[in-house]
Amino acid sequence: MTTSITVVDAGPLSLVQDLGRPGFAHLGVGASGALDRGALRLANRLVGNPEGAPGIEVTLGGLRLRVGDPIWFAVTGAWGPVLLDGRRISLDDARRAASGSVIEFGTAEHGLRYYLAVRGGLKTDVVLGSSSTDTLSGLGPAALAAGDVLGVGDTATAPIPALDPLTLWAPTDGAVDIQAHPAPRADGFTPAAVAAFFEEEWSVSADSNRIGLRLTGPVLARRGDDELPSEGMLAGSVQVPPSGQPTVLLADHPVTGGYPVIAVVTDASLDAFAQLRPGQKVRFRHAR
Structure with a gap:
């Protein structure tokens, strides 16, 4: 049976993103992909996925998810309150969510966009080799909405690594x-x-x-x-x-x-x- 995640609340803007679809500009198609590519790569590495596996880009916060079967996940990018079953968790770290658990993104306190990766990657529609949502052209999956059900894939290629403290990073509020x-x-x-x-x-x-x-x-x-x-x-x-x-x-x-x-x-x-x-x-x- 395929593991799934249900969107309870999508927040202001939550999108499926990978590293984009380069190479199609001659067809009038832009690359799109995660705005903070480093954050998506890190989130995927933390759960043993290939760096380009599809994850979720969460703008500002507000996303709330309910887990089906147990999953491993990691959140990177913006810093703010991310809750697992009501308890704040650390970022830039792999976490396990049990069946029925709720993951909730509070308003970002530093930076603007969180990135969520799930071990195995998300199973979504692929357009021109990418699962990224392009907000200008409309290519790729639609922005997430309450009630959406996301499948979890089997693209993990490595074990979950031990936390490397050198990966810890918070977006600056200064110039x-x-x-x-x-x-x-x-x-x-x-x-x-x-x-x-x-x-x-x-x-x-x-x-x-x-x-x-x-x-x-x-x-x-x-x-x-x-x-x-x-x-x-x-x-x-x-x-x-x-x-x-x-x-x-x-x-x-x-x-x-x-x-x-x-x-x-x-x-x-x-x-x-x-x-x-x-x-x-x-x-x-x-x-x-």
């Missing part, structure tokens, strides 16, 4: 330094705008999501107002619309865009955007 390269279109901005991008401090806008993270700060002026042809976009591209306020494209970004790109965030810095909260500060630094 975050992000490594970025100037983009080919940076010459379309005034020298003062390029300097301001790398020298000023930016604030995370509440008007952000998995498609893009908007920033507020000084207006980045262009040299002219000529329209650009639509171009291919990468996750980490920093577009600047007519408002002069930059947007960092994230996992569910469109594969093309017409706004000029002033910089591109390094792949190693991308995961940090998953945990940035509204009002938090960002400083861009020249990648070495």
